[in-house]
Amino acid sequence: MSYTLRGRFESRLAASVLPFLVALVLSPLVREWWPLELVGCMLIVGLVLDLVVYDRLDYQPGWAALPLGLLELGLTMTLARLLSVGAPPWPALAIFAGSWVVAQLLTHAVLPSRRLTYAEESGELGRGGFALAAVGAAVALGTLGAAWSMQPPTYRLARGVHEGPLELVTAQRLVGDPGAIVKGGIVITGDDVEVRDVTVRGGEHGIEVDGADAVVLDGVKVEGAKLDGINVRRSSVEIRDCEIRSRSGAYIQGIDISFGFDLAPSLVEGCSVTGGLEGIVVHFARVKVRDNRVSRTELRAITMTEMSDGSVEQNDVDDAKGVGIFCGDYSRCVVDENVVSNVSADAGSDDRTRQGVAIQSHFWAKIMLGQNRVHSSPQAVGAALGGTIEGK
Amino acid sequence: MYAIVGGGLAGFTTYVTLRHAGLEPAEIVVFDDDPNPVARWRPRAEAIRQTEMRSESDGHCSARSFPGLAVREARRRRTIAPLVRSVCDRYRPSVAEFLDHVEELRQQTSWDASFRQATISRVAAVPGGFELEGQGVFQHVVLATGHPGLRRPARLLDNRRAVHAYEPHDYADTVAIVGAGMAAATEWRNALASGATVVSVRRREPRRRPLNVDRELLTKRGLRSFQKTDPAWRAELLTRFAEPSYPPGRAWDEPIERATAEGRFRVAGDWDDAEQVICATGFGRGYREDPLLRALAGDHGLDTVDGWIVLEPDAAVGGLCDATRTLAIAGVAAQWAYPAADTLVGMKYVARRFLDRSRRCRTR
Numbered sequence: 048m049s050y051t052l053r054g055r056f057e058s059r060l061a062a063s064v065l066p067f068l069v070a071l072v073l074s075p076l077v078r079e080w081w082p083l084e085l086v087g088c089m090l091i092v093g094l095v096l097d098l099v100v101y102d103r104l105d106y107q108p109g110w111a112a113l114p115l116g117l118l119e120l121g122l123t124m125t126l127a128r129l130l131s132v133g134a135p136p137w138p139a140l141a142i143f144a145g146s147w148v149v150a151q152l153l154t155h156a157v158l159p160s161r162r163l164t165y166a167e168e169s170g171e172l173g174r175g176g177f178a179l180a181a182v183g184a185a186v187a188l189g190t191l192g193a194a195w196s197m198q199p200p201t202y203r204l205a206r207g208v209h210e211g212p213l214e215l216v217t218a219q220r221l222v223g224d225p226g227a228i229v230k231g232g233i234v235i236t237g238d239d240v241e242v243r244d245v246t247v248r249g250g251e252h253g254i255e256v257d258g259a260d261a262v263v264l265d266g267v268k269v270e271g272a273k274l275d276g277i278n279v280r281r282s283s284v285e286i287r288d289c290e291i292r293s294r295s296g297a298y299i300q301g302i303d304i305s306f307g308f309d310l311a312p313s314l315v316e317g318c319s320v321t322g323g324l325e326g327i328v329v330h331f332a333r334v335k336v337r338d339n340r341v342s343r344t345e346l347r348a349i350t351m352t353e354m355s356d357g358s359v360e361q362n363d364v365d366d367a368k369g370v371g372i373f374c375g376d377y378s379r380c381v382v383d384e385n386v387v388s389n390v391s392a393d394a395g396s397d398d399r400t401r402q403g404v405a406i407q408s409h410f411w412a413k414i415m416l417g418q419n420r421v422h423s424s425p426q427a428v429g430a431a432l433g434g435t436i437e438g439k
Numbered sequence: 440m441y442a443i444v445g446g447g448l449a450g451f452t453t454y455v456t457l458r459h460a461g462l463e464p465a466e467i468v469v470f471d472d473d474p475n476p477v478a479r480w481r482p483r484a485e486a487i488r489q490t491e492m493r494s495e496s497d498g499h500c501s502a503r504s505f506p507g508l509a510v511r512e513a514r515r516r517r518t519i520a521p522l523v524r525s526v527c528d529r530y531r532p533s534v535a536e537f538l539d540h541v542e543e544l545r546q547q548t549s550w551d552a553s554f555r556q557a558t559i560s561r562v563a564a565v566p567g568g569f570e571l572e573g574q575g576v577f578q579h580v581v582l583a584t585g586h587p588g589l590r591r592p593a594r595l596l597d598n599r600r601a602v603h604a605y606e607p608h609d610y611a612d613t614v615a616i617v618g619a620g621m622a623a624a625t626e627w628r629n630a631l632a633s634g635a636t637v638v639s640v641r642r643r644e645p646r647r648r649p650l651n652v653d654r655e656l657l658t659k660r661g662l663r664s665f666q667k668t669d670p671a672w673r674a675e676l677l678t679r680f681a682e683p684s685y686p687p688g689r690a691w692d693e694p695i696e697r698a699t700a701e702g703r704f705r706v707a708g709d710w711d712d713a714e715q716v717i718c719a720t721g722f723g724r725g726y727r728e729d730p731l732l733r734a735l736a737g738d739h740g741l742d743t744v745d746g747w748i749v750l751e752p753d754a755a756v757g758g759l760c761d762a763t764r765t766l767a768i769a770g771v772a773a774q775w776a777y778p779a780a781d782t783l784v785g786m787k788y789v790a791r792r793f794l795d796r797s798r799r800c801r802t803r
Contacts, residue, residue, distance in 0.1 A: 049658035105661075106654050109526035159505035163456075163791050166504050169659035 048154070049106045054170025055097040060183045061158065061172065062150035063090050066142065067186055078261075081134040085127055085142055092122045109155065116147045199239055204229070212250060215240045232272065235259050235282075242267055252278040253291070260310065264289060272299075276320070279304040283311040286318060293323030295345060305330035308354070315339060326367075329355045342366050347373040348387075351380045352412070360384050360417075369393035369401035371424065375409035375434070382406055383417025383439055390424035400431045408434030415439045441797070442571055444559045444731070445583035446471030447479055449770035449786045451541070452500045453581050455548055456790035459502030460798075464552040470574065474554045477541055479585065483605035484534050487625045487719075491531040493686065494650070498532065498783045500544055502790075508532040508540060528649075561734050562766070564759045569766055579797040581789075583769040586722035586781075587729040592617060595718060604719040610635045615710030618719035619645035620683035626719050627704065628694050636703045640710050646684040652779045653680075665778060666752045673775070674745040680778055681724065722771070732772055750776040753792035763800055767793040 050058070063086065070082035096119065101107070107115075120143055127134055134142075158165045162172065172179060199218035204227040211231030215221065218239035223246070232250020233242065234257070241263040247253040253269030256262050256279045268290040269276040276291035284304065291301040301320035304313050305328075312333040319340045320326040326341035328350040334357040341348040341364050348367035349359050351374050358381035364371045371387040374380035385406075392403040400409065403425030408414040410432040417439040421427040430436050441457060443450045446469045457467055473479075492498050492508075499508045509525035512532065524530035532540075545551070555574070563570040568578040595601040595617070602608040604622045610633040616626045619641040630637045655661035668676065685691060698704035710716045725746020726732035732748060735741065741758055742749040748768065751757040754776040756766045767773075769789040773780035777788050 049654070049660070051659055054659070105658065108528045110528075156505050160503045163459075163502060163504070163787075167659065167788055167791070171659070 048109075048166060048170065050101070050104075050170040052097065052102045053176070054168065054172075055101060056094065057172045057176035057179055058154050058158070058170040059090070059093050059097060059150075060179050062153045063093075063146070064179075064182070064186075065149050066146040069145075070142070079133070081132050081139075082142065084130070084132045085123070085134045085139055086146070088126045088130065088132060089119070089123050089143060089146060092119055092126055096122070112147075112151055119147075199241075204245055208248075211247070215242070221245065235262055238262075241265065246270070247272070249273070252276070254278070256280070256282045256284055258282060259284075263287070274298055275300045275303045276323070277302045279307070279313070281306050281310070283307055283313050285314045285316075287314075287316050289318040289320075291318065291320045291323075293321065295322055295324075297324065299323045300328050301326045301341070301344075303328050303330075304332050304334050305353075307332040308356070312357070325350050326364075328352070329357060331355055333357055335360070337361055339363070340365070344368065347371070348390075349373065350375070351378050352376045352409075354378055355380075357381070358383070362386075363388075364405075365389055366391075369396065369398075369403070370407050371405040371421075373407050373409060374412040374414045375407075376412060377410070378412045379415075380408075380412065381415045381417070381439060382419060383415075385419045386422070387419065387424060388422040390421075392425055400429070402426070404429040407431065408436050410434060413437065440568075440575075440577045440579075441467045442569070442574075442577035442580045443467065443469045443583060444471075444562070444571065444580065445585055445770070446474065446476055446554060447583060447585045447770070448476060448500065448541075448783065449583035449585065449789075450581070451476035451545075451550065452783060452786040453583060453769055453790040453793065454550060454553065455500055455544055456502045456787065456794055458548040460794050464549045467553045468574070468577070469550070469554050470557045470559050470571065471554070472556060472558060474551055474556070476545060476550065477538060481538065482607070486605050486607050487622050488629045489534055489625060491533055492537055493531070493621060494782055494784065499537070499540055500783060500786075501540075502787070504787075508536055511540060512536055560730050561738070562731065564739060564764075564766070566763075568764045569759075578763070578800070579765040579793070581767050581769050581793055582731065582735070582772070583786075584729050584731050584772065585770050587725075587732075588723045589718075590720050590723045591718045592720065595716060598716065600714065601716040601718060604717050608715075608717065609633070611713075611715035612636065613638070613713045613715070615640050615707075615713035615716045616719055617641075617710065617716060618683060618721070619643065619685075620719065620721060621651075621685045622721065623683065623719035624685035624691055626717055628691070630717075631694050631698045631703060637698065637705075638710060638713055639704070639706045640708065641683075641706065643682065646682060647687040648684050649686045650779070651680075651684070651782055656680075656778045657784065662777065666776070670744040670749065674747060677747065677774055677778065678745075680774075726772060729772065732768070744775075747775045748772065752776055753796055754780065754789040755793070755796055760796065765793065765797045765800060767796070769793070 066086045070086040073082040201220040204223040206224045206226035208228045208230050211229045213229055213233045215235045215237055217237045220241045223244040228246045230248050233254045236257050236259055238260040244266040246268040248270050250272050252274050253272035253276045259282045262284045264286045266288050270292045276293055293299050293301050301323045308331045314335045316337045322343050324346045326344045326348045327336055330353040332355055336359045338361045344367045347370040348364040349372045353376045355378040359372055361384045364387045366389045368391055371390045387405040390403050390405050393401040405421040405424040406428045408430040412434045414436045416436050443453050509521040509530045512521040521530055559571050561572045568576040569580045570576050589603045604626050610630045614630045614635045615638040616623050617640045627637055695704055726748050736743055736748055754767045754773040759766045771781035773789050777785045779785040
């Protein structure tokens, strides 16, 4: 087949209609934009290649579809990664492969059989091509419009103190101006809630997330909560660049993420957690704890326990009493590239497992241990009560 | 009413396209001597022992490009091998497959119901259509008269040792084969396979290319450039395209190399010593060798360049078409519009455009 540039564009647009429709159905089902974004990436890569590379080919034999398809796959995945599309690899591959098969069937069988002059016209679709371009533009605008209309509303929290607790029960973005403070805590029960640049003072928990999906806490600061700085139950969250200052005392923790093992994995990244019984604690959940600074904790700095699954990487743990990083109770933890300093023995406890262990596997838990640095701590790595440690 | 003058492959392909578009057999008349659309093509293919078609997957007579003969064969033999070869541009349907396909289409399209046994040697433009020599007036007419006879070197016209490659023949012990195109290359292999010693008589070295014309000319871009050329240059291009060629590949080269090493194949300037001379020199060329086209051009004062009647890009005879009637030329004589008009792909090109133009006429 020998295509003109117009023929390539029109054939590609025709071949992208079905994948777009599938993505339009799939996106609401998985409650994610990545299917539409991925198909968009595929189309952009294809059109650019048509314009820059393929148009130089005078003749394209049928077998060339395979290497060119692999080229488009590589470029599409690269573009998706650059644009942070967040498509899971296997479903993304399945969508690409399905779209490729549809395109081959369309250009080699369906269009040549439905349009007699398809090959002679070098892939051009005549008046149908103009209609297709119009439909393509309409679909693109419609998709963008739908995306825009489905964006949650944004509320700005002005500088000053606002009486809480604030209850966020629907999707929304709450963005604090510099100096915006909520007194008495924030309670989040709605999906797709984002809280950014807000300081919380006091409250039972500083920020409580309960039964909510896709919650983002970015740049929040919590001071003086009675219990946890951030308390997450049956939810999936991304907590970034937060600052938690906890009081000392029983039952007080910096960040507690629990009981969401069956939900999407959560993330705690770039936070500074000071004080509390435990700095960051995970119970029965899948969580990445990465690049945080945790210090001056009374029980443990970072805890992953009760059959949790996750990773503790690139954190800086300092001045923890008893244990630095703890993986317990049948959990599986990757512990890598952390710096653990100044872990001290718990002088008030006769528990022999709390005598200043930087990294500990406890009660049938398993640690996959990478390269960590331990300073000024009585014991660098320890396993107790059936806990195991393996090299990563 | 539609008329197709000539019931060979070009006429048949046009008929199939018209039927696909919804025309009934009663709306089309096909004029020829023989109702079999392969009556002239088949003996020629048999004469040169042709077993495979030269064209690739689109070389069939169906109106639609897909499914072609590769799909047909894959279904029949229950194997994907023809499809794989087609994807790799390596599929050549067998002559038997092609003949079966033609026969199948002949039945499906009720070709015989439209056939009228008659020889048309004159076409006259009349108001609202074309008068076909006593057969009545037809609004839309395609002239698909085919190749105007076999061509032989003048010195061999009365030579009893000579036979044309497209006529039935066996092989003597020493055979001179005149020509260097596809038919000649096929005859080299045939004669060598029969045990003969072959002398290849040629005026020029053949070009090696997979198809009759450069692939570029089968593309829209290439065709657009071709159709923009000025008449003299286009005539020269067409003459160049007619130079002898046959496909590249070991299947063609190996028998020649082996026979050359054995002293059974050589190239020479003359055929003096040969017991038999085979003229693989193709067909007569130009509208003047076709009585109907010669009369058409003469009677209506059509524009011509060298051996070509000047045609519109859709192979219509521009001077004789108007808003009420259509006259087009299909087959080899349409090369002015489409250089590969003598191939099945070219025949479909003309048929589809003839259909389009006829549909634009206000009386239909």
